Structure formats: C-alpha cells, structure tokens
Amino acid sequence: MNNPITMLGDGFAHVLQGGAIFHALWAVLIDIIVGALPGLTATMGVALLTTLTFTMGPQVAMLVLVCVYVGAIYGGSRSAILLNIPGTPASAASTLDGFPLAKQGLAGRAMGISTLGSWCGTLFGTLILAMFAPSFGEFALQFGSYEMFWVALFGIVIAGSLSGGDPLKGYIAGFLGLLVATIGQETNHAYPRFAFGNPDLAGGLGLLPVLVGVFGVSEVLNAMRGPAVRAVSSKIDSVIPRIRDVTQYWRTILRSGALGTFIGAMPGLGEDIAAWTSYAAAKRASKEKELYGKGSVEGLMAAETGESACVPGAIIPVLTLAVPGSAPAAVLMAAMMIHGLNPGPMLAITAPEFIYQIVAMLVIADMVKLVYGLILVKPLLWVLLIPRSRLMPIVFTLCTVGAFAITSRLFDIWVMLGAGLVGFILRELRFPMAPLVLGIVLGDLLDKNLLRGLVLTGGDISPFFTRPISMALCVLTLLAVAWAIPGFVPRVMGVFRRRPA
Amino acid sequence: MSGNSDREPLPPRVDLATAAVLLAIGLGVMALAWRMPSFVEQSGTGLTAPGIVPGFHATVLAVLSVLLGLRAIRRGALKAGAPQSRAWSGEDARQLGTAALLGVLYAGVLVGRVPFWMATSLFVFAFTAAFEWPAGPVGRVRRLVEAAVLALATGGLVTLVFERIFLVRLP
Structure with missing residues (x-):
C-alpha cells in the first residue's frame, strides 16, 4: 500500500480522472500566454486563476494551479527571446543568450532549446520531489512549535538575504509582511488587532486580495509607464529541438536541474535566482565561455533548465513544511489552504498520497507544456504584439474579480487597491517583493507557533534554542543574517586562512 | 523574484x-x-x-x-551635494496617474454600484481610449471603435466566464 511506485501510480490514476487533460490543456495555455506577456508574472497568474478554481474540487483546482505555475514560468522565455524583455523575472537570464540567437535569425532554435531545457528541468525537479518530499515530510513530523517558529523566521531571513538586491531592505520587506499578517482577530483571545473598531479590518486582510494587489495592480501600474516594446523578429525558423542539444549538454542539464531544484527548495528564493545561479555555474564549467552572452545554446539551456527545475523544488517545502519556496509557490500554498488542503508536516499523515498526486500533476503539466512549446510558436508571437493599453485594463478587471470572489466583500477590493499602491511604492524604493509575500504568508505560522511555544513552556524561551532541530535552525538563521553583513564572510575566512610566517 | x-x-x-x-x-x-x-x-x-x-x-x-x-x-544623505532622486518624467507621471485614477474609479466607485459588465466595459473603454488618444488624430476613430468593441467584449465575456461557467460571484 505504501510502496512509492504504487502510490505514484495511484496518484496518476487519481489525477487523470474527471477531464484532467482538458483542464491541463487550458490552464497551461492561458499561463504560457500570461508568462509570455511582459508585466504579467507567474505569481499574478496563479493568484488570478485561483479565482476560477473556487467551485472546483481540490484535486482539479490543484491540477489547474500547478499547470498555471509550470506554464507561466516557461512562457516567460518567449518574450525574453523575441523582445529581449523577460516575460517573468524568472526568464531574465534567458535574455542573455536567447535574444542574441533571435537576432542571428535563430529565434525558432532558441525557443526549441528553451522548450527542451524547461521540459528537462521540470521533469528533473519533479523526480527529486518524488524521491525526497515523502521522507522529508516524515522527518518534518518531528517539528514542534519551536521548530516551526524558526522555519518561518528562517524563511523570511533567507528570502531577505538572497532574493536579490539589498538584504537590509529584504528584511524590512519581510517584517512589513509579517506585520500585515497580524491585522485582524488573533486566535487565542479573538482580540481584533489594529481593527480600530472596523469589523472588516477585524476579519483580517485576505491573503488573496493582498497578493493580487501586490503582484497584479502594482504590475499594471508599472507596465503602463515608459515606452511600449516591440517584437524584434516575426520570422521564425524551425522550433523542433535537436537531440544533439541534449546529448551534448547533458552535464549542464543535470547540474542546472540540481541547482534549480535546490534553490527552489530554499524558502522564498524563486525561479530567477535559480536561473541566474544555473547560468553562472554553467558558464564557469563551460568549454565555450566566449559564446556566453552572444547566443550560447548551453547558456540558454542552463537558464531554462534551472528556472523550470525550481518549480517542483519550490513546492517541496510547501508540502513538507508549509513554507513556500518562491512567490508563486506562496500563492499556490494560499490556494491549497483555501481548498481545505493543509500543507505542512501533517500532510505525511493525513494525506500522504497528495504528494504523489502533485508529482503526477507536475508531470502532466510538463508534458502539455512540451506539446505547446512545439506547436504554439506563431500564435504566441501574435499575442506578444497586443498593445499594453488593451491588455492591462483586462488584467486589472481580472484582479478586481479575483480580489472580490473569495469572500464577496467590497472591502477586499479596497484591500487590493491599497496593497497595489503600497507594493508599487515599495518596488520604486527597491524593496524586493519575495520577502514581503513570504512575510504575509508565513505571518500566521510564526504567530501561532511562537505563542504556542511560549504557552507550552510557561514562558521559558530556552526550548527555542536548546532542542536539537531548533538549535540547528537558529544557527542557520543567524548564519543567513551574518552572510548578508558586508565584509563578514571575508573576515571569517581570514581567520581560518593560514597567515604567512 | x-x-x-x-x-x-x-x-x-x-x-x-x-x-x-x-x-x-x-x-x-x-x-x-x-x-x-x-x-x-x-x-x-x-x-x-x-x-x-x-x-x-x-x-x-x-x-x-x-x-x-x-x-x-x-553614504552621504546629509551632505550638501548629495544626489537628489530623479523625478518621474512628465509622461511617466501622466501615464501612472491616469492608470491609477481609472483603476480607483473602476474598482472603488463603479464596481458594486452599477452592473459589473457595464462597469467593466466603461473602464476598459476609458483606459484604452485614454492611452491611445495621444497616438494622434490619424486612425483615432478606428481606435476608439476598436476600444469600444474590446470593452463590450471584455465586460460580456468576463461576466459570462466567471458567473456562468465558473460560478464565481461577481460584485
């Protein structure tokens, strides 16, 4: 019964019921388009499509949202190759070699490489998820309130340190997110924090309206600035990938797949970091370094494999710890909660089969993505030419529907508008969004576990530092903070370096 | 990210x-x-x-x-010659202001007061027309007609897809 192969088979059989292929086809299609359009991110795609899944059963809803996530991350490479503008931040590394290939008249080949790399990456990451998530889930069962508090804090800190840009601003964004999550009634005494007598505020700020605001409304505002962009190439050569690209660069694919999955599993880092790291590692190990940045097939393959491997990687901590590995995974986790699936350590006991169902969903999404990657080249080029003045009002409309639909409160629309404005200002001030989102999503986890831990110990904080796993997580969190302090790492390395006699 | x-x-x-x-x-x-x-x-x-x-x-x-x-x-924030922040260009500010104003008018004022399809159609038309107006008088009428068609189609389709197919309640 608990044989992984049997459970995987059961997972596929379960997921493939009830028109799964139909749902996978439309969901991947919509989000390849969302991902391909500059200004529409994977996070926004998952947030908006969550609205459509409210009346679906949890299994179908998760399939749709996994397909959306996989499709959007892949779709971003289209505009990276054709416009030199990443459709999602995850595809930024793909512009370096994808666009030069397109300028050389090899846009079709570049898209073929991107399709193949992305397909291999997601498959690799899914394999890792299938192999390690169940056992890690069982290990996570040892986590109590003290450990979960550190997991949440570690997520904020690591996202702040490494999610790009300024770590100090990353931490601030993370704690702002945590503060936002405290608004509304708390669980112990039902006291309405920061409600100021307003019953809507006492109910708390909905996760989805806030996320739709931060990633939808602020993106619309951002997209409407500056000059519009134009596609460089309307002539596409063959997109059929060459087997030689896989055989020649298999080491790059494996390395990028492993790096992408690992970075995905780290809380809050996400696909763009995975792509950049994979690209840098491939360049360092490459025999053709001089081609990088000028249209290197290997470079494009590395970036695409890394970013797509990150998707299953980012779902691993969602399923095992209830800590998202990336911003889209954070929204996916919120959607799981909305649908009554409780991700986290208890999943290994309450629904161990769900992990294998997610594996099946990822494989289905990856296969559909491959098919679309090969047949959808010309229509996608056409979609990329839609002017933003016609696209963005539709996106804004979908944001409004998404914010309202979950609880049917007009208040949520105001929350979305406020979150959009604040998100826009924070972006302008160079605050990274990943720690903010992680803070909002993890706020409840941190809140409950800190208070529960304090109550259990009668106010003694020592278990937070002395229990073995707590101690390890505490050390990791402190190391993540120390890593971000300028000059700390060279100074420590200097201590261990042998001084000349 | x-x-x-x-x-x-x-x-x-x-x-x-x-x-x-x-x-x-x-x-x-x-x-x-x-x-x-x-x-x-x-x-x-x-x-x-x-x-x-x-x-x-x-x-x-x-x-x-x-x-x-x-x-x-x-880093020199209090020094006399510290660099100032660059203001948005006039065009950027105008575009941002227009998008924000229309967004607030739609989501904050129209939605919930008039039927959703109508609010959406009005918003999409106003948004598209406002951003395509500066493109010049040549072809303006055609662009406005296209904006109107897009607006009605969006209002109708969003209502149909969400309310009838996906059974999602609209404001």
Whole structure:
C-alpha cells in the first residue's frame, strides 16, 4: 500500500480522472500566454486563476494551479527571446543568450532549446520531489512549535538575504509582511488587532486580495509607464529541438536541474535566482565561455533548465513544511489552504498520497507544456504584439474579480487597491517583493507557533534554542543574517586562512 | 523574484526618508501593541497577549529602519551635494496617474454600484481610449471603435466566464 511506485501510480490514476487533460490543456495555455506577456508574472497568474478554481474540487483546482505555475514560468522565455524583455523575472537570464540567437535569425532554435531545457528541468525537479518530499515530510513530523517558529523566521531571513538586491531592505520587506499578517482577530483571545473598531479590518486582510494587489495592480501600474516594446523578429525558423542539444549538454542539464531544484527548495528564493545561479555555474564549467552572452545554446539551456527545475523544488517545502519556496509557490500554498488542503508536516499523515498526486500533476503539466512549446510558436508571437493599453485594463478587471470572489466583500477590493499602491511604492524604493509575500504568508505560522511555544513552556524561551532541530535552525538563521553583513564572510575566512610566517 | 534589483540604486536621501517613515510605522505599531490588553486573568501568564507578536515585529522593523537610516547617512544623505532622486518624467507621471485614477474609479466607485459588465466595459473603454488618444488624430476613430468593441467584449465575456461557467460571484 505504501510502496512509492504504487502510490505514484495511484496518484496518476487519481489525477487523470474527471477531464484532467482538458483542464491541463487550458490552464497551461492561458499561463504560457500570461508568462509570455511582459508585466504579467507567474505569481499574478496563479493568484488570478485561483479565482476560477473556487467551485472546483481540490484535486482539479490543484491540477489547474500547478499547470498555471509550470506554464507561466516557461512562457516567460518567449518574450525574453523575441523582445529581449523577460516575460517573468524568472526568464531574465534567458535574455542573455536567447535574444542574441533571435537576432542571428535563430529565434525558432532558441525557443526549441528553451522548450527542451524547461521540459528537462521540470521533469528533473519533479523526480527529486518524488524521491525526497515523502521522507522529508516524515522527518518534518518531528517539528514542534519551536521548530516551526524558526522555519518561518528562517524563511523570511533567507528570502531577505538572497532574493536579490539589498538584504537590509529584504528584511524590512519581510517584517512589513509579517506585520500585515497580524491585522485582524488573533486566535487565542479573538482580540481584533489594529481593527480600530472596523469589523472588516477585524476579519483580517485576505491573503488573496493582498497578493493580487501586490503582484497584479502594482504590475499594471508599472507596465503602463515608459515606452511600449516591440517584437524584434516575426520570422521564425524551425522550433523542433535537436537531440544533439541534449546529448551534448547533458552535464549542464543535470547540474542546472540540481541547482534549480535546490534553490527552489530554499524558502522564498524563486525561479530567477535559480536561473541566474544555473547560468553562472554553467558558464564557469563551460568549454565555450566566449559564446556566453552572444547566443550560447548551453547558456540558454542552463537558464531554462534551472528556472523550470525550481518549480517542483519550490513546492517541496510547501508540502513538507508549509513554507513556500518562491512567490508563486506562496500563492499556490494560499490556494491549497483555501481548498481545505493543509500543507505542512501533517500532510505525511493525513494525506500522504497528495504528494504523489502533485508529482503526477507536475508531470502532466510538463508534458502539455512540451506539446505547446512545439506547436504554439506563431500564435504566441501574435499575442506578444497586443498593445499594453488593451491588455492591462483586462488584467486589472481580472484582479478586481479575483480580489472580490473569495469572500464577496467590497472591502477586499479596497484591500487590493491599497496593497497595489503600497507594493508599487515599495518596488520604486527597491524593496524586493519575495520577502514581503513570504512575510504575509508565513505571518500566521510564526504567530501561532511562537505563542504556542511560549504557552507550552510557561514562558521559558530556552526550548527555542536548546532542542536539537531548533538549535540547528537558529544557527542557520543567524548564519543567513551574518552572510548578508558586508565584509563578514571575508573576515571569517581570514581567520581560518593560514597567515604567512 | 528579485524584481527591480537590477535597476540603479536610489540616492541615499530617499533611503533616509524611507527609514524615517518606517521608523514612525515601527514606533506607532509598538505603541499600539503595548496598549493591547494582556489577558493575564484568562491565560494566567500574559504570554498569549495579542500585542506580543506585532510588538516583536514592530521592534525589529524599527531597529532595521534605524540601520537603513544610519547607512543612508554614512553614504552621504546629509551632505550638501548629495544626489537628489530623479523625478518621474512628465509622461511617466501622466501615464501612472491616469492608470491609477481609472483603476480607483473602476474598482472603488463603479464596481458594486452599477452592473459589473457595464462597469467593466466603461473602464476598459476609458483606459484604452485614454492611452491611445495621444497616438494622434490619424486612425483615432478606428481606435476608439476598436476600444469600444474590446470593452463590450471584455465586460460580456468576463461576466459570462466567471458567473456562468465558473460560478464565481461577481460584485
């Protein structure tokens, strides 16, 4: 019964019921388009499509949202190759070699490489998820309130340190997110924090309206600035990938797949970091370094494999710890909660089969993505030419529907508008969004576990530092903070370096 | 998710002003958290007081904002010749203002007061027309007609897809 192969088979059989292929086809299609359009991110795609899944059963809803996530991350490479503008931040590394290939008249080949790399990456990451998530889930069962508090804090800190840009601003964004999550009634005494007598505020700020605001409304505002962009190439050569690209660069694919999955599993880092790291590692190990940045097939393959491997990687901590590995995974986790699936350590006991169902969903999404990657080249080029003045009002409309639909409160629309404005200002001030989102999503986890831990110990904080796993997580969190302090790492390395006699 | 990290860094004065605002938020939340009831009678310990967690977050936020401010000062925020922040270009400001105004009018005023399909159609038409108007008089009528068709189609299709197919309640 608990044989992984049997459970995987059961997972596929379960997921493939009830028109799964139909749902996978439309969901991947919509989000390849969302991902391909500059200004529409994977996070926004998952947030908006969550609205459509409210009346679906949890299994179908998760399939749709996994397909959306996989499709959007892949779709971003289209505009990276054709416009030199990443459709999602995850595809930024793909512009370096994808666009030069397109300028050389090899846009079709570049898209073929991107399709193949992305397909291999997601498959690799899914394999890792299938192999390690169940056992890690069982290990996570040892986590109590003290450990979960550190997991949440570690997520904020690591996202702040490494999610790009300024770590100090990353931490601030993370704690702002945590503060936002405290608004509304708390669980112990039902006291309405920061409600100021307003019953809507006492109910708390909905996760989805806030996320739709931060990633939808602020993106619309951002997209409407500056000059519009134009596609460089309307002539596409063959997109059929060459087997030689896989055989020649298999080491790059494996390395990028492993790096992408690992970075995905780290809380809050996400696909763009995975792509950049994979690209840098491939360049360092490459025999053709001089081609990088000028249209290197290997470079494009590395970036695409890394970013797509990150998707299953980012779902691993969602399923095992209830800590998202990336911003889209954070929204996916919120959607799981909305649908009554409780991700986290208890999943290994309450629904161990769900992990294998997610594996099946990822494989289905990856296969559909491959098919679309090969047949959808010309229509996608056409979609990329839609002017933003016609696209963005539709996106804004979908944001409004998404914010309202979950609880049917007009208040949520105001929350979305406020979150959009604040998100826009924070972006302008160079605050990274990943720690903010992680803070909002993890706020409840941190809140409950800190208070529960304090109550259990009668106010003694020592278990937070002395229990073995707590101690390890505490050390990791402190190391993540120390890593971000300028000059700390060279100074420590200097201590261990042998001084000349 | 690095977002805008690839853009040029902000002048230190902007960071200093940001730090001041964040410090004010941090201190304000600390004060509000301090004033929350402790529920000692109910819990016996007061450790489940509602203000503990937001107070902790606000304290960290205040400390981090002080660090941000000190860093900005070290980078020359208080020096006479410190670089000023670049204002948005007139065109950028106009586009942003238009998008924000139309968005608030739609989501904050129209939605919930008029039928959703109508609110959406009006918004999409106004948005498209406002941003395509500066393209010049040549072809303007055609663009406006296209905007109207797009607006009606969006209003109708969004209502149909969400309300009838996916059974999602609309405002």
